[in-house]
Amino acid sequence: MKLDALVPGGPCWVELGTGDPAAAQRFYTELFGWRCETDPRQEAGGYTVAHLGDAPVAALGPLYQEAQPVAWNVSFAVSDADVTARMIDEAGGKVLVGPMDVFDAGRFVVALDPGGAAFQLWQARSFPGAGLFDAPGSLGWVELMSRDPARAEAFYTTVFGWTVGTSEHYTRWGVGGLDFGGMVTMDDKFPPEVPPHWLPYFAVADVDATAATARQADGAVLMEPTSLPDGPRIAVLRDPQHAVFGVYRAADAA
Template identity: 85%
Template sequence: MKLDAPVPGGPCWAELGTSDLEAARRFYGELFGWRSETDSRQEAGGYTVAHLGDAAAAALSPLYQESRPVAWSVSFAVSDADVTARLIEEAGGKVLVGPMDVFDAGRFVVALDPGGAAFQLWQARAFPGAGVFNAPGSLGWVELMSRDPGRAETFYTTVFGWTVRPSEHYTQWGVGGVDFGGMVTMDDKFPPEVPPHWLPYFAVADVDAGAATAERAGGTALMEPTSLPDGPRIAVLRDPQGAMFGVYRAGDEG
């Protein structure tokens, strides 16, 4: 994405809920070079922050509820989580968790958009979110998979005030015209059991090498490395526990 720091309305964090925290640490450490540190406080529940150098890059956590799927989630920065939570409800979404304080780090919300795609809000206090974007191993793009793109566009522009740059096949989201993500319409190619969702993309130096590393480490390539017309080289992968995520060639963001 063209954003290089958390800004209100933009993505600020990606977080994996996994059924095997230690296996996830090994997999993503091998793939992205992450150094993981688990919060030792009992009330943190095993929450683990992955770093690139000294910068926080993403989080890994155990599944806190058995019904929760193994999946990546995306957080968007807001200046007031309570106000934004009310906007979500008024715009046809649903707040599932919060607003709630997370120690002194910030204020947190989990919500669904009208199509059922989950996302999170983060009102920063001591912790602003990711300290690195777009570099290999860090968050660089976020993509909404939606079965009702018109309704999704209305919802997200109402809640966050995003700018929209549509084309024939793809819609790009932005903050003040600076793009950070996009939207794909879920057509008949998507099995009906796949729900609408947000998909984070992480930058890598080499998409083909990254996909090969993921497969050697027990992951699966759901979409083999592909160069998009007038766009980046990307792949969509699944980790050994089943979480989907994308990778793209660093320098191709936006």
């Protein structure tokens, strides 16, 4: 079974850091039908939450640091961000930002795993995270691209207590008996300049139509729509500012 709700240790939020937030809002609104609301407080720095109906599903914001890449960032739910941050350091990762409070919404950490893939922690207070999962236009899967899968497996199972399963040479991450993501080994097909990273996948009703819409909206299709053996139909896309993300057919989720 796939994860379809917030659980400790599982993905709880996804946010885009981009050099052109206004253009990103236009692109993703066209692609997913999001309704975007920007926090009016100056100290929020233009942070914008995307909704489907009344449910928050993702966020978009400007680049807050000079070295910050244009990218989607995945947050994982934790009960204590400070304790988990210490576990990250002890397990060979590196904390880059925080732990820090975000208004009264929650406590936040940005970290790197031992291979250099960035991820985030979220200790919820008034804001629990995404209000919808695994439905068209919302997050439904997260995938780690790693050059050292054995080390990554040891790190994430230590820090989060994830379970690890395999099918057709594909590593699957799980928590509480439900799968929420996987891991791909970065082989020679990946250019050396591409760093290890987490790739979010959004559910869509029609992968082929979504890929066509992305092209028409000045995005790009990095992996053409493909039906995986005994798996979903997927594609990997890039927005006009070069943030990469995946999509999968919601009807295939199991």
